[in-house]
Amino acid sequence: MVTLVKSENIVYERSHSFTETPTHYCPGCTHGVAHRLIAETIDEMGIGNRTIGVAPVGCSVFISHYFETDFVEAPHGRAPAMATGVKRVLPNNIVYTYQGDGDLASIGMAEIMHAAARGENITVIFINNAIYGMTGGQMAPTSLPGQKTTSSQLGRDVETQGFPIRMSEMIAKMDGASYVVRRSLHDPANIRKAKKAIRIAFETQRRNLGFAMVELLSTCPTNWGISPVDSMQWVEEHMVPVFPLGDYKVSLAVGDMRI
Amino acid sequence: MAKELIKGNVAIAEAAIRAGLEAYFGYPITPQTEVLEHLSRRMPELGRAFVQAESEVAAINMVYGAACTGARVMSTSSSPGVSLMQEGISYIAGTEVPAVLVNVMRGGPGLGNIAPAQSDYYQAVKGGGHGDYNPIVLAPASVQEAIDMTVLAFDLAEKYRNLVFVLADGSIGQMMEPAELPEMRPLEHKAHDWAVGGDKTGRERRVLSSIYLEPYDEEVANLRMLKNWYRIKENEVRFKEYTTEDAEYLVVGFGTSGRVALSAVRKFREKGIKVGLFRPITLSPFPEDRLRELAEKTRGILVVEMNMGQMLDDVMMYTGNKLPIQFYGRPGGFVPFPEEIEHEIQRMINSDLKIDHDPRKSWLKRMVGEN
Numbered sequence: 001m002v003t004l005v006k007s008e009n010i011v012y013e014r015s016h017s018f019t020e021t022p023t024h025y026c027p028g029c030t031h032g033v034a035h036r037l038i039a040e041t042i043d044e045m046g047i048g049n050r051t052i053g054v055a056p057v058g059c060s061v062f063i064s065h066y067f068e069t070d071f072v073e074a075p076h077g078r079a080p081a082m083a084t085g086v087k088r089v090l091p092n093n094i095v096y097t098y099q100g101d102g103d104l105a106s107i108g109m110a111e112i113m114h115a116a117a118r119g120e121n122i123t124v125i126f127i128n129n130a131i132y133g134m135t136g137g138q139m140a141p142t143s144l145p146g147q148k149t150t151s152s153q154l155g156r157d158v159e160t161q162g163f164p165i166r167m168s169e170m171i172a173k174m175d176g177a178s179y180v181v182r183r184s185l186h187d188p189a190n191i192r193k194a195k196k197a198i199r200i201a202f203e204t205q206r207r208n209l210g211f212a213m214v215e216l217l218s219t220c221p222t223n224w225g226i227s228p229v230d231s232m233q234w235v236e237e238h239m240v241p242v243f244p245l246g247d248y249k250v251s252l253a254v255g256d257m258r259i
Numbered sequence: 260m261a262k263e264l265i266k267g268n269v270a271i272a273e274a275a276i277r278a279g280l281e282a283y284f285g286y287p288i289t290p291q292t293e294v295l296e297h298l299s300r301r302m303p304e305l306g307r308a309f310v311q312a313e314s315e316v317a318a319i320n321m322v323y324g325a326a327c328t329g330a331r332v333m334s335t336s337s338s339p340g341v342s343l344m345q346e347g348i349s350y351i352a353g354t355e356v357p358a359v360l361v362n363v364m365r366g367g368p369g370l371g372n373i374a375p376a377q378s379d380y381y382q383a384v385k386g387g388g389h390g391d392y393n394p395i396v397l398a399p400a401s402v403q404e405a406i407d408m409t410v411l412a413f414d415l416a417e418k419y420r421n422l423v424f425v426l427a428d429g430s431i432g433q434m435m436e437p438a439e440l441p442e443m444r445p446l447e448h449k450a451h452d453w454a455v456g457g458d459k460t461g462r463e464r465r466v467l468s469s470i471y472l473e474p475y476d477e478e479v480a481n482l483r484m485l486k487n488w489y490r491i492k493e494n495e496v497r498f499k500e501y502t503t504e505d506a507e508y509l510v511v512g513f514g515t516s517g518r519v520a521l522s523a524v525r526k527f528r529e530k531g532i533k534v535g536l537f538r539p540i541t542l543s544p545f546p547e548d549r550l551r552e553l554a555e556k557t558r559g560i561l562v563v564e565m566n567m568g569q570m571l572d573d574v575m576m577y578t579g580n581k582l583p584i585q586f587y588g589r590p591g592g593f594v595p596f597p598e599e600i601e602h603e604i605q606r607m608i609n610s611d612l613k614i615d616h617d618p619r620k621s622w623l624k625r626m627v628g629e630n
Contacts, residue, residue: 049460054324055468064466070455072327073468075350078320081312085324085332088308089282089448090456111320114313 015039017048021065028221028228030185031060034127037195038098039067041202051094052086054079058100059133077108080115083122094205096123102132105141105165112171116211119176123201124213126167129220130239137223141165144242149223164242168215172248178210180249184217186235190245199259209253217243262437267402267427268293270438271335271361274409276301277443281330282308284321286340289373290429291363294335307446315340319347319360326356327467329454331413335361337429338379339370342387348422349388353469355484357416361409361425363432366592374592375429377514380569383424384543391481393488394422395495396543400518403438405431408540410441419491420453426542428565430515430594488544497540498549502528506535508608509553511574512563513539515594520563522597523604534604542570547577559583559612563600566590568619575618585610586618 017039025031042048051069055061057076064071074082079097087095104112104126115122131149132138138151142164146155172180179201183194194216201212217239219231226234265273272294275283283302285295295311302309308325312318318334325332336344341362351358364379366372381387383396395415399405405427412423450457455465471477501521503509508527512520517538527534537553539546554560559582562571567590575584587603589595615621 049458050456052455061470064468068464070459070464071466071468072324072455073354073466073470074323075320075346078316078323078347081317081320082324082327084310084317085282085284085321085326086328086456087324088310088321089325089328089330089332093456110313111317114317118310 015043017042017068019066019068023066024062025059026222028219028231029059030129030216030218031127033185033191034125034216034218035063035066037191037198038125040195041199042069044199045202045206047094047202047206050092051096052090054083054086054095054097056097056099056103058103060098060100060127061134063098077103077106078111079103079108080111080120080122080124084115084118084120087120087122091121094123094202096125096202098125099127100133101126101128101130101140101142105167112167113174116171116174116177116213119178119210121205121208121210123205124211125198126213126215127218128167128215128243129218130164131220131223133220133223142243144238166243168213168248171213176211177213177249178251179204179212179254181247182215182217182243182245184235184240184245186217186219186232200254200257203257203259204254207257209251215243217245260439260442262439264435265402265438265440266293266433266435267405268363268432269297270402270406270440271409271425271427272297272301273440274406275333275359275413276305277441278410278413279331279444279446280307280333280413281446281448282325282332284310284312284318284325284332284334286312286315286318286336288337288340290365290375290432291335291337291361293432294361315343316346319344322358323347323351323354323356326351326358327354327454328456329449329451331417333359333361335363337363337365338367338376341379341382345388349390349392350469352386352388352392352394352422353390354467355420356467357420357422359409359412359416359423359425361427364426364428366590372592373429375515375594376565376590376592377428377516378566378569378590379426380542380564380566383426384545384573392422392484394424394543395419395491395541396424396426398426398513398540398542399431400514400538401438402431402434402436406438406440415495419487421487421491426514428515492544495541496544496546496548498546499538499540500553501536501538503535503537503553505533506553506556507533507558508604509535509537509557509560510563510600510604511537511550511560511570513542513570516563516565519595519597520600523600526597526601527604532608545573545577550574550577554578554582557582559585559607561603561607562586562618563595563603564588565594568622571619580614580616583612583614584618585615586622588622
């Protein structure tokens with residue numbers, strides 16, 4: 001690649017942890033933002049040579065195409081179990097899962113809760129956009145009351161279809177969890193906070209401090225049926241009140257970390 | 260090592276350790292639980308990975324993760340638990356990573372019972388998960404064989420990057436008998452050139468996955484796996500045979516039912532009646548060539564199983580059903596007595612030995628009558 005800008009003048013560049021492959025995500029989807037934050041974190045920590053990602057089933061099933069790190073591909077919802085298997089054998093590698101809400105909060109509920117209960121020394125990035133993206137917009141365990149999806153066409157009726165599940169709040173109650181926070185990707189200020197949380201979550205693992213999860217409120221303009229800009233607003237107006245942002249668990253050891 | 264009196268499940272656990280087991284993931288289920296219990300103490304003692312998972316679903320996916328690192332990894336379970344594992348089993352097969360699984364079979368279907376059975380033959384041999392794949396399946400008939408086949412399972416899994424099942428039953432798992440454990444092999448985490456992990460500096464990234472979105476790529480993967488399977492078929496077929504050299508009548512049975520049948524076969528030999536026993540060790544790949552050779556010189560075959568006739572189908576298929584084949588099974592959790600099998604062999608000898616296209620139906624009639 002020809003360098004047109006002197007290195008001392010570079011203020012922003014492609015993360016070294018990315019491959020050259022363009023992502024397949026829809027316009028306005030925040031998967032790209034979440035990927036970027038992870039890639040920057042891996043770059044900054046210098047852990048690209050020993051990071052192993054565990055890919056989910058869902059829109060991000062091909063996340064391994066975009067990262068210059070080793071990857072394994074889990075069955076739907078089983079990423080925390082698979083990560084357990086990898087990490088227990090290779091404790092010196094950095095192992096993280098990247099999971100959507102259908103994957104983590106529905107079919108993989110048992111695996112995520114027990115990984116947290118065991119205090120597995122892994123990092124979990126949880127993308128919550130309140131819908132199933134890849135299969136075409138069905139109701140997710142995190143869909144909001146009244147939210148219209150292809151499988152709740154009259155709006156999620158809590159009487160028959162239940163209530164949204166707040167994962168961060170639940171996992172924070174597990175003694176094995178060390179760092180559990182919810183952030184959002186709907187504007188630059190929140191993205192910066194998300195970046196910091198992801199860094200802490202990876203540092204938690206690097207320092208063997210146990211289970212860490214960052215939940216990221218995310219968008220799905222395609223299946224929500226609104227524009228990318230309106231999607232950002234929808235997160236702020238509708239999702240944040242149901243899924244309040246904040247730190248749900250910061251163990252004393254994590255709180256004492258200096259990065 | 261000297262022989263010691265040892266329980267089957269404990270023997271399997273200890274044999275795995277000595278074969279270099281780096282990680283074990285399991286879930287309690289009778290009649291297999293002693294494997295998990297033994298390893299819960301021994302693995303941490305040796306500084307190796309052990310997790311009692313929240314379910315068999317999680318256990319098999321932990322196995323999957325560890326297998327992707329190239330570690331020698333195992334899970335054990337019993338019939339209903341193995342059903343739960345089929346998802347992960349299919350993924351492991353599709354990713355072409357090695358893993359060892361032990362099924363200490365019990366009576367079924369459903370919750371069934373906890374007594375010994377062989378009714379997961381189809382599930383193991385034909386591959387119980389979705390998609391095209393072939394597991395190697397080893398069938399021990401004693402505690403000693405359970406030990407030897409557990410060790411062999413790790414070597415075969417690693418050599419061919421293939422799933423290997425040890426298909427035992429509740430009696431093998433629960434029985435105590437004298438057996439010799441192998442020497443402890445030094446533990447090593449081999450740096451396989453396909454495995455993830457370690458330090459990737461200076462090499463390409465590795466992605467282990469069972470996803471091939473393009474049908475062309477999936478077909479290439481399917482055919483590659485079949486080619487590997489034929490390599491296994493050429494090199495790893497195993498069986499045992501007893502007094503078959505001049506046998507006019509052949510009994511075919513695997514595992515515990517094969518062992519019980521041997522007592523019956525010996526009774527006939529004592530009487531000078533030429534009966535032999537063929538006991539497949541690899542149920543998959545099935546020792547079909549040798550069975551065909553033996554079938555050529557045999558007047559009739561009696562298949563004995565602790566199920567309703569599963570290997571029976573394979574025996575009929577591989578021999579082309581060109582000779583009289585009869586069946587005797589005890590499903591539901593029964594181990595047949597040698598006398599029952601003697602009676603069946605005698606019945607076969609006394610019968611007019613015609614080709615029967617549905618030996619299972621004839622057996623059912625004998626078991627429950629015409630109505």
